[in-house]
Amino acid sequence: MSDLVILWIEDEPDVRSALVRDLEPLAQIARIEETDSAEDARAAVEELERNREEIALILADHRLPGDSGVDLLVELAERPVAARAKRALVTGQAGHADTIRAINEGNLDFYVAKPWEPDHLRSAVRALLTDWVIEQRGNPLPYLQQLDGPRLLDAFGRRTSDF
Amino acid sequence: MGAGGHSRHTCLASATLTRETAAAMTASLSTRSLIGLIGAPIAFLAPLLLDVPGLDEPGERALAIMLLAVVLWVTEVVPLHATAAVIIIGQITMISDAALVDLPADFEPAPFADYYQALADPVLMLFLGGFFLADGAAKFSLDRALAGTLLRPFGTRPAGVFLGIMLITAVLSMFMSNTAVAAMMVAIVLAVTADLDATDPRRIGLALSIPVAANVGGMGTPVGTPPNAIALSGLLDIGEAITFIGWMIRVFPFMLLVLAFGWLVITQLYRGNNSPISVAIDTAFDRSGHAKIFYVTFAATVLLWLTEPLHGVSSTIIGFVPVVVLLSTGVFTADDLRNVRWNVLWLIAGGIALGKGVGGTGLDEWLVGLVAWQVLPLVLLLVIMTLVAISLSSVISNTATANLLIPIGLSLATSGAIEASPVLVGLVIATACSLAMVLPVSTPPNAIAYATGMLPTGKLAVMGLLIGGAGLLVFGLLAPWVWQTLGLVP
Numbered sequence: 001m002s003d004l005v006i007l008w009i010e011d012e013p014d015v016r017s018a019l020v021r022d023l024e025p026l027a028q029i030a031r032i033e034e035t036d037s038a039e040d041a042r043a044a045v046e047e048l049e050r051n052r053e054e055i056a057l058i059l060a061d062h063r064l065p066g067d068s069g070v071d072l073l074v075e076l077a078e079r080p081v082a083a084r085a086k087r088a089l090v091t092g093q094a095g096h097a098d099t100i101r102a103i104n105e106g107n108l109d110f111y112v113a114k115p116w117e118p119d120h121l122r123s124a125v126r127a128l129l130t131d132w133v134i135e136q137r138g139n140p141l142p143y144l145q146q147l148d149g150p151r152l153l154d155a156f157g158r159r160t161s162d163f
Numbered sequence: 164m165g166a167g168g169h170s171r172h173t174c175l176a177s178a179t180l181t182r183e184t185a186a187a188m189t190a191s192l193s194t195r196s197l198i199g200l201i202g203a204p205i206a207f208l209a210p211l212l213l214d215v216p217g218l219d220e221p222g223e224r225a226l227a228i229m230l231l232a233v234v235l236w237v238t239e240v241v242p243l244h245a246t247a248a249v250i251i252i253g254q255i256t257m258i259s260d261a262a263l264v265d266l267p268a269d270f271e272p273a274p275f276a277d278y279y280q281a282l283a284d285p286v287l288m289l290f291l292g293g294f295f296l297a298d299g300a301a302k303f304s305l306d307r308a309l310a311g312t313l314l315r316p317f318g319t320r321p322a323g324v325f326l327g328i329m330l331i332t333a334v335l336s337m338f339m340s341n342t343a344v345a346a347m348m349v350a351i352v353l354a355v356t357a358d359l360d361a362t363d364p365r366r367i368g369l370a371l372s373i374p375v376a377a378n379v380g381g382m383g384t385p386v387g388t389p390p391n392a393i394a395l396s397g398l399l400d401i402g403e404a405i406t407f408i409g410w411m412i413r414v415f416p417f418m419l420l421v422l423a424f425g426w427l428v429i430t431q432l433y434r435g436n437n438s439p440i441s442v443a444i445d446t447a448f449d450r451s452g453h454a455k456i457f458y459v460t461f462a463a464t465v466l467l468w469l470t471e472p473l474h475g476v477s478s479t480i481i482g483f484v485p486v487v488v489l490l491s492t493g494v495f496t497a498d499d500l501r502n503v504r505w506n507v508l509w510l511i512a513g514g515i516a517l518g519k520g521v522g523g524t525g526l527d528e529w530l531v532g533l534v535a536w537q538v539l540p541l542v543l544l545l546v547i548m549t550l551v552a553i554s555l556s557s558v559i560s561n562t563a564t565a566n567l568l569i570p571i572g573l574s575l576a577t578s579g580a581i582e583a584s585p586v587l588v589g590l591v592i593a594t595a596c597s598l599a600m601v602l603p604v605s606t607p608p609n610a611i612a613y614a615t616g617m618l619p620t621g622k623l624a625v626m627g628l629l630i631g632g633a634g635l636l637v638f639g640l641l642a643p644w645v646w647q648t649l650g651l652v653p
Binding site for chain 2: 141142144145149150151153154156157158160161162163
């Protein structure tokens with residue numbers, strides 16, 4: 001239950017599993033919900049809502065069957081379970097206007113260009129999850145080893161109510 | 164583990180040691196809460212419903228409150244600071260002049276306002292000043308800048324680095340939150356250990372040096388850690404005021420002794436191949452106007468605290484000086500004031516109130532009469548007190564331990580049932596509360612060091628036992644003897 005939930009929306013099976021593989025080092029603390037379309041993502045979000053789990057990070061491809069990743073991000077920004085999640089667009093194909101919309105209306109936090117460098121992707125995801133843990137979790141200690149430890153400790157030390 | 168049987172659901176997570184432990188801790192915590200939920204009403208009602216031999220009605224009521232506090236603080240079924248509030252409302256409604264059920268006519272209850280006053284006890288004002296200094300140090304990153312500057316002269320040999328880290332952690336913990344200092348120092352150390360091999364013993368040494376020093380360091384000044392406040396306030400109440408410098412003269416040298424012992428052990432066990440470690444910290448001091456006002460206020464406050472015998476102004480009054488200066492100059496905003504750890508102040512207040520209740524209802528005499536203390540030699544008594552305090556604070560909060568034990572200890576000493584002065588007993592129990600560090604959950608600094616994954620539970624337990632043992636000898640036997648010999652305790 002204390003897993004950090006990453007929602008990953010990508011229609012290409014190969015690309016989907018490539019990301020899961022590249023994020024393997026974070027497996028101890030994060031769980032990836034893999035979805036292949038906007039509709040599938042909505043179903044996953046509903047299930048998370050039922051389980052009272054919050055999404056920590058949304059990674060969305062832009063070009064999806066039927067819907068665009070940017071539209072989905074904008075839509076999910078209104079869902080309580082996803083409202084506070086960090087958001088990244090993982091794409092090679094988002095146009096100028098779409099990207100602007102993703103930033104302004106979808107609260108985009110990060111843009112990953114395809115094809116990604118595994119190290120670059122990991123450090124970006126690590127940083128985004130670190131931000132989320134600092135903002136949303138009272139106790140960051142369980143995430144010290146896999147996320148940005150010094151940054152988590154700094155935040156913890158500043159707001160600890162112990163003396 | 165998430166929803167089963169979902170095709171797109173990839174559960175990458177394999178249970179790791181940390182997560183298993185965390186789960187086990189959660190499980191045991193809920194058992195603990197359950198015990199608290201069932202035990203609290205029983206503990207509270209028993210003295211009220213049954214006739215306690217030798218205890219009058221007011222004493223029985225005070226005992227009910229005390230037993231309730233014991234169960235609540237041990238099980239943490241409600242937050243620690245909430246228990247403090249429970250104690251105060253309990254005392255007001257049960258043993259004050261506003262008691263809801265009439266007290267015997269021959270008993271003269273204290274005005275209910277007296278119990279509220281625990282929330283603004285002079286020692287809390289001393290602590291409030293301490294919190295302002297601590298929060299300011301964090302706000303202007305003075306802690307980090309000092310750590311970087313002071314660490315440099317200790318070189319790069321493991322023994323030197325361990326010594327530097329321990330001394331700096333301990334000295335900062337004398338004024339700041341042990342937890343905040345440990346978090347900052349561990350963050351600094353993480354940058355170094357990332358480059359060390361996973362099996363390098365120096366990683367364990369670095370991870371271990373911080374909680375040991377943070378836990379022990381707090382005892383060094385009156386404002387270092389809350390158990391000190393409980394002792395100071397209890398002693399102040401019976402006319403035994405201890406000055407800031409007076410506390411330091413008595414405790415600081417022995418704290419250094421325990422620290423030195425810890426350093427020797429860590430250096431012997433974990434210096435590895437003795438190759439250099441370089442700990443680099445950016446040491447930029449904040450030079451803004453507000454930061455400068457803060458530095459001056461900090462220095463002046465500490466100076467005034469240390470020179471109390473010269474000017475005679477109580478440290479509890481001087482503690483309010485940084486509050487006034489930092490708020491008036493706008494260095495501290497309304498937000499900073501709101502962010503003060505009021506929960507800690509309330510927790511201390513709970514202990515102070517408990518002490519007042521025990522003393523004002525005859526419960527103290529009854530507790531003293533429970534055991535034929537006279538047959539126990541003083542040395543044995545001191546060792547027992549230290550041992551009980553160390554054991555209890557290994558599993559519950561150090562402050563809660565002090566809240567429970569210090570009122571009892573001071574009652575024993577003031578009644579003359581034991582041959583020790585209240586000052587001696589207060590110092591011994593308060594310092595012992597800072598010596599418990601056997602388990603990851605014993606103190607927050609332990610939990611932080613443990614969370615890095617660099618510290619096997621066994622190594623922490625061994626170190627905790629060694630420090631506890633050394634602390635027992637130093638604060639249970641050596642220090643009392645030295646204090647008595649030098650006339651530092653009446």
